[in-house]
Amino acid sequence: xxxxxxxxxxxxxxxxxxxxxxxxxxxxxxxxxxxxxxxxxxxxxxxxxxxxxxxxxxxxxxxxxxxxxxxxxxxxxxxxxxxxxxxxxxxxxxxxxxxxxxxxxxxxxxxxxxxxxxxxxxxxxxxxxxxxxxxxxxxxxxxxxxxxxxxxxxxxxxxxxxxxxxxxxxxxxxxxxxxxxxxxxxxxxxxxxxxxxxxxxxxxxxxxxxxxxxxxxxxxxxxxxxxxxxxxxxxxxxxxxxxxxxxxxxxxxxxxxxxxxxxxxxxxxxxxxxxxxxxxxxxxxxxxxxxxxxxxxxxxxxxxxxxxxxxxxxxxxxxxxxxxxxxxxxxxxxxxxxxxxxxxxxxxxxxxxxxxxxxxxxxxxxxxxxxxxxxxxxxxxxxxxxxxxxxxxxxxxxxxxxxxxxxxxxxxxxxxxxxxxxxxxxxxxxxxxxxxxxxxxxxxxxxxxxxxxxxxxxxxxxxxxxxxxxxxxxxxxxxxxxxxxxxxxxxxxxxxxxxxxxxxxxxxxxxxxxxxxxxxxxxxxxxxxxxxxxxxxxxxxxxxxxxxxxxxxxxxxxxxxxxxxxxxxxxxxxxxxxxxxxxxxxxxxxxxxxxxxxxxxxxxxxxxxxxxxxxxxxxxxxxxxxxxxxxxxxxxxxxxxxxxxxxxxxxxxxxxxxxxxxxxxxxxxxxxxxxxxxxxxxxxxxxxxxxxxxxxxxxxxxxxxxxxxxxxxxxxxxxxxxxxxxxxxxxxxxxxxxxxxxxxxxxxxxxxxxxxx
Amino acid sequence: xxxxxxxxxxxxxxxxxxxxxxxxxxxxxxxxxxxxxxxxxxxxxxxxxxxxxxxxxxxxxxxxxxxxxxxxxxxxxxxxxxxxxxxxxxxxxxxxxxxxxxxxxxxxxxxxxxxxxxxxxxxxxxxxxxxxxxxxxxxxxxxxxxxxxxxxxxxxxxxxxxxxxxxxxxxxxxxxxxx
Numbered sequence: 001x002x003x004x005x006x007x008x009x010x011x012x013x014x015x016x017x018x019x020x021x022x023x024x025x026x027x028x029x030x031x032x033x034x035x036x037x038x039x040x041x042x043x044x045x046x047x048x049x050x051x052x053x054x055x056x057x058x059x060x061x062x063x064x065x066x067x068x069x070x071x072x073x074x075x076x077x078x079x080x081x082x083x084x085x086x087x088x089x090x091x092x093x094x095x096x097x098x099x100x101x102x103x104x105x106x107x108x109x110x111x112x113x114x115x116x117x118x119x120x121x122x123x124x125x126x127x128x129x130x131x132x133x134x135x136x137x138x139x140x141x142x143x144x145x146x147x148x149x150x151x152x153x154x155x156x157x158x159x160x161x162x163x164x165x166x167x168x169x170x171x172x173x174x175x176x177x178x179x180x181x182x183x184x185x186x187x188x189x190x191x192x193x194x195x196x197x198x199x200x201x202x203x204x205x206x207x208x209x210x211x212x213x214x215x216x217x218x219x220x221x222x223x224x225x226x227x228x229x230x231x232x233x234x235x236x237x238x239x240x241x242x243x244x245x246x247x248x249x250x251x252x253x254x255x256x257x258x259x260x261x262x263x264x265x266x267x268x269x270x271x272x273x274x275x276x277x278x279x280x281x282x283x284x285x286x287x288x289x290x291x292x293x294x295x296x297x298x299x300x301x302x303x304x305x306x307x308x309x310x311x312x313x314x315x316x317x318x319x320x321x322x323x324x325x326x327x328x329x330x331x332x333x334x335x336x337x338x339x340x341x342x343x344x345x346x347x348x349x350x351x352x353x354x355x356x357x358x359x360x361x362x363x364x365x366x367x368x369x370x371x372x373x374x375x376x377x378x379x380x381x382x383x384x385x386x387x388x389x390x391x392x393x394x395x396x397x398x399x400x401x402x403x404x405x406x407x408x409x410x411x412x413x414x415x416x417x418x419x420x421x422x423x424x425x426x427x428x429x430x431x432x433x434x435x436x437x438x439x440x441x442x443x444x445x446x447x448x449x450x451x452x453x454x455x456x457x458x459x460x461x462x463x464x465x466x467x468x469x470x471x472x473x474x475x476x477x478x479x480x481x482x483x484x485x486x487x488x489x490x491x492x493x494x495x496x497x498x499x500x501x502x503x504x505x506x507x508x509x510x511x512x513x514x515x516x517x518x519x520x521x522x523x524x525x526x527x528x529x530x531x532x533x534x535x536x537x538x539x540x541x542x543x544x545x546x547x548x549x550x551x552x553x554x555x556x557x558x559x560x561x562x563x564x565x566x567x568x569x570x571x572x573x574x575x576x577x578x579x580x581x582x583x584x585x586x587x588x589x590x591x592x593x594x595x596x597x598x599x600x601x602x603x604x605x606x607x608x609x610x611x612x613x614x615x616x617x618x619x620x621x622x623x624x625x626x627x628x629x630x631x632x633x634x635x636x637x638x639x640x641x642x643x644x645x646x647x648x649x650x651x652x653x654x655x656x657x658x659x660x661x662x663x664x665x666x667x668x669x670x671x672x673x674x675x676x677x678x679x680x681x682x683x684x685x686x687x688x689x690x691x692x693x694x695x696x697x698x699x700x701x702x703x704x705x706x707x708x709x710x711x712x713x714x715x716x717x718x719x720x721x722x723x724x725x726x727x728x729x730x731x732x733x734x735x736x737x738x739x740x741x742x743x744x745x746x747x748x749x750x751x752x753x754x755x756x757x
Numbered sequence: 758x759x760x761x762x763x764x765x766x767x768x769x770x771x772x773x774x775x776x777x778x779x780x781x782x783x784x785x786x787x788x789x790x791x792x793x794x795x796x797x798x799x800x801x802x803x804x805x806x807x808x809x810x811x812x813x814x815x816x817x818x819x820x821x822x823x824x825x826x827x828x829x830x831x832x833x834x835x836x837x838x839x840x841x842x843x844x845x846x847x848x849x850x851x852x853x854x855x856x857x858x859x860x861x862x863x864x865x866x867x868x869x870x871x872x873x874x875x876x877x878x879x880x881x882x883x884x885x886x887x888x889x890x891x892x893x894x895x896x897x898x899x900x901x902x903x904x905x906x907x908x909x910x911x912x913x914x915x916x917x918x919x920x921x922x923x924x925x926x927x928x929x930x931x932x933x934x935x936x
Binding site: 259260603618648 | 769772773776777778779780783784787805806807809810813814816817819820821824825828830831832834835836837838839841
């Protein structure tokens, strides 16, 4: 009886005989030549930038097989997603030909992550030649590398999706490995140096310092050994020329999208379940998609269809077959709900083969074809699901882009299916992938639309609350609409522990601008004070730090106010990247298009009656330049409501004045309330009390002294306001009972008055 | 008795009928709030802002009914997302408008017409109420409404007019009794 099962998590790979049928393209050869140049140095840190479809993993693996594996040098390969780990392992196995590893009889690999199908760090064997590990698995247990690295003088260290490598864990691993091995050859692989805060701040450049230019090694200046753009690959016909088409399905999905859904889609690219279900089960929509192919089957030729989920893939596939188009589907290993048969990897391989041989015309999949499988004859891709992810969009498109010189087609049709009612979301679209000189550069108008959408998603809550009588929004309504439009945003992305990318925007108003600037300046001091070294902070720690930020910077009346959720996300980002997020100004945004104050003035000045007014508003709604009005307000009722409030500001300004009090209520003195409680009812008074307490603690040299230990601090972020006699012992919230303590002294004191310590 | 009180929808219908602009109708609503406060529907007698915004909302609804109704589900969803209950009284648009003719009559006399009176033939008034001729039932209704809305029927602004005896085509001058 067998007492084991086979696992693909580790194994010994022997060289395949002969050489690979897959020839290297010119750009891959250039990348390899430049890697050869940089590899003459005993250690280096560099980036290889190849777009999706450019064969990034393949190029790196082929080069490493020859230069590391064949020379018995160890490779440490790190990525943040499990699928990337599998893909790397498969690439090394697939191209391990004796031509590239002539000197060895075999090599040993191991894949490590938290996934059940992978090994754990405890399984690491000194004899492993290739270690492919998830970032978090190794980040939590760096010591597991010790034995494996012992005695090594040189190691090849690869970071996949290297634009994430500014994250703390990556930096920790890099430093650790560099501390153990004298010669570390660090190579970061990325599809594109994304327009992210961290790259703009040059953090990537601090990690990747070496490169090659004009065949010469450059140290400490240029961090890239080789890069090529998507556009250049198209020009060279390595990738085919994209022809972008879109069809409107006529389906309206507005009713499926609530405010939270918008946030979910924009931040995580997850479609609401009921929306996805409807798209999947919508016979008319599916028929529309299939009929578009049937009507143009000569033009579209061999086509890959990206479906929403497995059920959708199966449904579309059977519909194609119903229309006489030979179609197959490939999905991850799942049970086919219609046939009850479990699809295996072998089934998928068979379908791929039939597609390559032209026996089937249409190949339907969910998103397993985004990378890794070679299907050169693909003439078109059908995108039946919308996505906000540029990466996913690029990967989907990448499937059809195999150019003539790469054995593919001259041009490729990128066909997307657009539904109504979803225009509030900043979807990624094929056009933007190819626009501009930079692969991912958007046009100004696209930027503007994206900014408007991002603002709008956050404004919906405000609009909805203003419509609802149960929420008192009078204070907010006192502020003219134009001042309720953010002046800019902090935009950043970070990784959750599960490897998911979180894209977050913090909107900044005139009212909160200064507070945010102070917070950003003081983030290093805050993290130093809280002694935090973790990449993922606990909920308690986050909440404690957020309160410290509030009581230091966000004091006083702020309308519009700040949101604690925003502070928490900034803290999460900083914990990971140790850098303040970048601020993007909305100065260039033409706010006149959404200026309801001006619209209201026009209505009043022109003495419009309600019918003419409604026609005017409908015109703005329907004919607004680039639909900015619709994008911003989302629902016409919100638009009407905001206009009404501004009209009232002109015709009945007294409405916004404070009401006359006709009841004399009982009083609760501020001195009997905590600072926090005071802040909730009178933020300005809380601010004054805190400022007065800090003034008392100010030293001659402009610093602040802790009243207990006497230590001096340059700024407030490390200090807290304390009641000398605690409130639960009768102490009052009055300036003569307030003092400044450092966090440690305050923690030690607890609620004991000074004379009891 | 609450159906004698002014609701936002009824006020919006009257404002729309008279083609009033924003400045004029906010002034009228302000005056109603100050001087006719007791005639406002419950919930509006102590909140002028709510009165104005709800009337404006109904004006928008009357002008763009189809789109307003088509958005109801989406707005309910937004509200639910933020833990807000949908204000059913506000979203309920199928009000029954009661005594609209007399509500309008009082507002015309008090706030809209400069002369502070309204001239109408009895036949026209009956037509507006859906009748062609006098009956004891309709006359009883008219008298009740005139009493409730403090409206006086005269021949010339001074002399009392007996609606039961005048000719159908005779013009009546309606005035509001000063309270």
